[in-house]
Amino acid sequence: xxxxxxxxxxxxxxxxxxxxxxxxxxxxxxxxxxxxxxxxxxxxxxxxxxxxxxxxxxxxxxxxxxxxxxxxxxxxxxxxxxxxxxxxxxxxxxxxxxxxxxxxxxxxxxxxxxxxxxxxxxxxxxxxxxxxxxxxxxxxxxxxxxxxxxxxxxxxxxxxxxxxxxxxxxxxxxxxxxxxxxxxxxxxxxxxxxxxxxxxxxxxxxxxxxxxxxxxxxxxxxxxxxxxxxxxxxxxxxxxxxxxxxxxxxxxxxxxxxxxxxxxxxxxxxxxxxxxxxxxxxxxxxxxxxxxxxxxxxxxxxxxxxxxxxxxxxxxxxxxxxxxxxxxxxxxxxxxxxxxxxxxxxxxxxxxxxxxxxxxxxxxxxxxxxxxxxxxxxxxxxxxxxxxxxxxxxxxxxxxxxxxxxxxxxxxxxxxxxxxxxxxxxxxxxxxxxxxxxxxxxxxxxxxxxxxxxxxxxxxxxxxxxxxxxxxxxxxxxxxxxxxxxxxxxxxxxxxxxxxxxxxxxxxxxxxxxxxxxxxxxxxxxxxxxxxxxxxxxxxxxxxxxxxxxxxxxxxxxxxxxxxxxxxxxxxxxxxxxxxxxxxxxxxxxxxxxxxxxxxxxxxxxxxxxxxxxxxxxxxxxxxxxxxxxxxxxxxxxxxxxxxxxxxxxxxxxxxxxxxxxxxxxxxxxxxxxxxxxxxxxxxxxxxxxxxxxxxxxxxxxxxxxxxxxxxxxxxxxxxxxxxxxxx
Numbered sequence: 001x002x003x004x005x006x007x008x009x010x011x012x013x014x015x016x017x018x019x020x021x022x023x024x025x026x027x028x029x030x031x032x033x034x035x036x037x038x039x040x041x042x043x044x045x046x047x048x049x050x051x052x053x054x055x056x057x058x059x060x061x062x063x064x065x066x067x068x069x070x071x072x073x074x075x076x077x078x079x080x081x082x083x084x085x086x087x088x089x090x091x092x093x094x095x096x097x098x099x100x101x102x103x104x105x106x107x108x109x110x111x112x113x114x115x116x117x118x119x120x121x122x123x124x125x126x127x128x129x130x131x132x133x134x135x136x137x138x139x140x141x142x143x144x145x146x147x148x149x150x151x152x153x154x155x156x157x158x159x160x161x162x163x164x165x166x167x168x169x170x171x172x173x174x175x176x177x178x179x180x181x182x183x184x185x186x187x188x189x190x191x192x193x194x195x196x197x198x199x200x201x202x203x204x205x206x207x208x209x210x211x212x213x214x215x216x217x218x219x220x221x222x223x224x225x226x227x228x229x230x231x232x233x234x235x236x237x238x239x240x241x242x243x244x245x246x247x248x249x250x251x252x253x254x255x256x257x258x259x260x261x262x263x264x265x266x267x268x269x270x271x272x273x274x275x276x277x278x279x280x281x282x283x284x285x286x287x288x289x290x291x292x293x294x295x296x297x298x299x300x301x302x303x304x305x306x307x308x309x310x311x312x313x314x315x316x317x318x319x320x321x322x323x324x325x326x327x328x329x330x331x332x333x334x335x336x337x338x339x340x341x342x343x344x345x346x347x348x349x350x351x352x353x354x355x356x357x358x359x360x361x362x363x364x365x366x367x368x369x370x371x372x373x374x375x376x377x378x379x380x381x382x383x384x385x386x387x388x389x390x391x392x393x394x395x396x397x398x399x400x401x402x403x404x405x406x407x408x409x410x411x412x413x414x415x416x417x418x419x420x421x422x423x424x425x426x427x428x429x430x431x432x433x434x435x436x437x438x439x440x441x442x443x444x445x446x447x448x449x450x451x452x453x454x455x456x457x458x459x460x461x462x463x464x465x466x467x468x469x470x471x472x473x474x475x476x477x478x479x480x481x482x483x484x485x486x487x488x489x490x491x492x493x494x495x496x497x498x499x500x501x502x503x504x505x506x507x508x509x510x511x512x513x514x515x516x517x518x519x520x521x522x523x524x525x526x527x528x529x530x531x532x533x534x535x536x537x538x539x540x541x542x543x544x545x546x547x548x549x550x551x552x553x554x555x556x557x558x559x560x561x562x563x564x565x566x567x568x569x570x571x572x573x574x575x576x577x578x579x580x581x582x583x584x585x586x587x588x589x590x591x592x593x594x595x596x597x598x599x600x601x602x603x604x605x606x607x608x609x610x611x612x613x614x615x616x617x618x619x620x621x622x623x624x625x626x627x628x629x630x631x632x633x634x635x636x637x638x639x640x641x642x643x644x645x646x647x648x649x650x651x652x653x654x655x656x657x658x659x660x661x662x663x664x665x666x667x668x669x670x671x672x673x674x675x676x677x678x679x680x681x682x683x684x685x686x687x688x689x690x691x692x693x694x695x696x697x698x699x700x701x702x703x704x705x706x707x708x709x710x711x712x713x714x715x716x717x718x719x720x721x722x723x724x725x726x727x728x
Contacts, residue, residue, distance in 0.1 A: 073237035076160065097207055097259075101268070102275035103200030104147050104251060105283065106367055108134045111151025111249060112281045115218050118152060125218040127247045133282045136272075140263050148250040149281075153217040156224040160236060163201065163213065163226055205230030207262065210254040216245045278366040295366050297340035297387045301328040313342045317359065317385035321345040324444055327386075327422045334410040335393060341386035341419060346448055359385035362402065364393045370401060375408050378416060380456035383449060388415065413462065420466050427470060427485075442483060446472055454538045468545055471538070474508060474529045476517060486545050492526055496562050499551045502528040504536055506697065515622030515695050516553045522620060523563035527553055554696065556627030556657055560618065589662040589671055591615070597671045598660060604674075604685050609655060616659035623664040626656040626692045653698060658689070683711055 094100075112132040119125055130150050137146040154162065204211050213226040216239075223245040228234035239245055255262060262268065269290050272283060278295035296304060296312040313323045325343040330336075341360065349356055359382060362373040366389065376388050390411070394404040402408045427441040446453075450472070457467045472483035477492075484492075489500060501520060505511035511529045520527050530536065539550045551558065589597065598613035619625065660667050666688065674681040687708055693699040 073235060075233055075235050077233045094203060094206060098262070098271050099275070100203040100206055101271050102367060103203045105134060105272065105276040105279060107200060108147060108149035108151065108249070109276075109279045109281055111149050111153070113151075115150075115152040115248075118218065123219065125247070126216075126220060127218075130247065131282075133284065134279075136268060136283065136285045138263050138265060138268065138286060143255050143257075143260055143263065145253045145255065145262065145268070146250060147253070148246075148248060150246065150248040151218070153248050154215045154224070155217050155221055156236065156238070158217075159213070159215060159224050159226050163234070202230070204251070204253055207255055207259040208253045209256050212252040212254075213249065214239060214245050214252070215249040216247050218247050274371070275368045277368075278363070280366065295389075297328065297338050297389055298366065304328065309340075309342075312340070313385065316361075316387060317342060317344065319344060319385070323385075324440075324448075325422070325426065327419060329418060331414060331418070334407055334414060335390045337411065337414075338389045339386065339415060339418075341384050341415075343445065343449070344383065344385060345444070347383045350448075350451075356382045358382050361387055362393075363387055363389040364395060365389070365391055369393070369395060375402055376412055376415060378412065378456065378460050380452050380459055381416065381419065383452055384419065416460070416463060420463060420470075423470055424466075442472065446470075446483070451534065454534050458534070458537050458541050464542065465545075468542055473502075476503075476512065476521065476527045476529065489526060489528065490546060490548065494525065494563065497525065499549045500528065500545060501525060501551055501553050502530055502539055503553045504530050504697070506531065515619060515625045518620040518622060519558075519560050519618035520553060523560045525560070525563060554625075554627055556659065558618070587663075587665075587668045589615075589668055593671055594660065594662040597667065597674070598658075600674050601658065601660070601685055601689075604682050605689055607655070609653075609689065611655035611657050613658040613660065615662050619659065619661035619664070621664075622661060622695070623666040624658055624660045624688050624692050626658055626696050626698070628657050653693075653700070656689075656692070656698075658692065680715060683708055683715075687712065 112134070115125065116132060119128065127150075132150055134150075135146075135148045137148070138144075139146070208230070210227070210229050214223060215226075216223040223239035223243075224236065225239050226234060226236050265286055268285055272285070272290045276283065277291045277293055279291055280295075282289055283291045293312070293315055294308075296308060309326050309328075310322050313319060313326075321344060323342040324345045327339070327341040330338045347356065358372045358374050358377060358379075360373060360377055361368060362370040362376055373388075377384060388411075393402060394407060395402060423441070423445070426445065427438060453467050453470055457464050457471075460467070468486060470485075472485055473489070475484060475489065478484060486500065503511050503514060503516055505514055508529060508531075511517065511531075517527060530539065539552070542550055544550065594615040598615065602610045602613045616625070662668075666684070670681055670684055670688070673684075687705065690699060690702075690705050690708075694702060699705075
């Protein structure tokens with residue numbers, strides 16, 4: 001075995017370089033608002049810091065004359081550039097100072113992983129029977145935290161090399177040595193190594209005024225002590241022979257007074273649970289183990305039992321219910337990713353609570369990088385809970401955020417595509433392996449999470465067509481209220497039908513009684529019922545599905561004549577031959593009379609209300625409708641979010657296009673009395689117009705009709721009394 005490889009095999013995990021990727025990462029991070037230099041040492045500009053970083057080498061420290069003349073103790077001094085960057089690390093780089101514990105635990109885990117590999121290669125080590133573990137001891141008297149691992153430890157040269165130089169990574173170089181040596185299991189070992197960024201160890205100076213590192217190499221040799229206050233120098237010496245040091249590395253942290261609250265055992269446990277709960281080696285705090293939950297996402301899905309999934313879901317989501325669905329997979333593009341996603345059995349937004357935060361956390365090698373990440377899943381998937389872990393995820397220097405935004409976007413798309421594929425399988429009726437799933441999809445998932453799918457259609461245009469396939473609707477033909485997909489709707493189309501028709505109404509009952517539905521019912525055309533404003537948004541955003549336009553039945557230019565049978569066409573022709581009588585023998589306005597009434601209506605109601613008025617051939621039992629109007633549901637929603645002074649005219653109703661039914665008794669009667677009883681005719685015209693608005697969902701306040709209805713009832717009563725007197 002080469003001496004270089006042997007040194008790397010005995011390297012400690014407590015040394016992660018300032019940059020493990022490209023030095024340009026610092027430039028990128030330094031330009032962010034979070035990078036503010038402390039008052040102790042300010043660089044003239046960030047570019048110079050990047051230049052200094054590129055010039056770092058293992059010779060970035062010099063030996064001072066200060067020290068023990070016996071040669072057992074040396075005082076080493078950092079170069080000026082290193083001092084400045086160390087100041088950035090300890091005062092400006094991290095947004096959350098408690099993250100130092102995550103970094104040190106990650107280093108300790110790496111040290112244990114390296115020793116485990118050394119032991120498998122047959123290299124003799126001290127205390128080979130001693131378990132690999134991490135112990136944390138809190139001392140309130142000395143105000144210290146001691147983190148001790150039983151890993152590989154370091155020699156004095158390695159200690160100087162790894163802790164005396166910021167831009168160095170013992171873990172990264174360890175992996176490189178394995179690859180150069182052609183180790184067959186190098187890839188598996190590399191997956192267990194967390195450290196890639198040497199900033200980690202120096203984060204301890206955010207909370208400490210002094211740090212003491214004592215290390216005993218597992219391959220033998222004297223123990224070494226490294227001490228620094230994180231300013232300009234560090235001391236290094238051999239440990240006194242009468243002081244016992246077990247194999248591994250011990251880091252004693254002397255806390256600043258501002259951080260004495262970290263001496264509370266519960267506080268340390270909370271930090272460990274948040275960031276390092278899935279580290280593969282046991283972590284103890286004052287003798288009590290903390291990390292007892294397995295990283296289930298890293299296990300083979302075939303070997304995980306359902307109860308294990310449920311237990312992990314309740315832990316990661318802080319939930320009390322069992323998951324509705326589970327998605328556990330591994331992918332290698334665009335990154336090597338392990339993901340475990342859960343769909344809860346219910347969500348909280350429907351109860352009027354605040355908008356949910358994202359439910360999936362981002363890990364790298366089982367270490368938390370970003371809790372409830374906003375980057376890895378689209379916002380409409382915020383109901384999903386779980387974990388995404390990538391071994392080679394590019395991270396910012398502080399390891400608090402992903403770095404490569406383009407790569408993260410690709411990862412986001414890959415995860416979304418996988419989740420939607422899972423939903424398609426759940427919803428697919430014909431799939432033999434999922435024959436019980438349609439009921440689960442319709443009765444459990446869709447009724448709980450349909451809103452989020454619809455939100456996705458309005459936001460996530462790349463997956464709009466896939467999401468549309470997952471939508472389900474009521475129609476005028478499914479009287480049992482069974483929901484149908486758009487694909488099923490298309491499969492039931494009449495041969496001559498090209499478009500998909502829908503009707504927006506407050507309830508199914510209102511939709512069934514809508515005057516807009518009459519012509520479609522007569523033509524035996526299926527119409528989709530939608531009930532909310534977001535449904536209107538969905539239809540407007542989709543516009544087309546499988547090449548077919550989505551058309552509201554409230555449109556005025558709909559021609560249904562092609563759906564009429566020969567008998568129906570003959571019936572229409574006979575009605576045209578007799579303009580004064582409808583097919584059932586009742587009175588009907590001819591074309592001239594109908595146009596005359598339309599002109600009168602437009603004049604009586606006013607140009608500010610009516611844009612146009614024309615006879616309609618689509619109405620059957622209703623006297624009139626308004627067409628090409630704005631959505632009633634949309635208008636109600638807009639009024640809810642209106643921030644003006646609240647007056648009625650803050651959102652004036654646009655002019656409406658009115659269509660009248662020439663064969664309806666009300667329209668025929670209105671034509672007859674418009675000249676003989678103009679006052680009554682005007683009141684009736686206004687009531688017919690408001691009835692049209694109400695049917696379209698556009699009447700903002702129906703209470704305005706009450707005085708007019710009272711007048712009509714009074715007139716009706718008087719006429720009835722006069723008729724009674726006439727009969728007497």
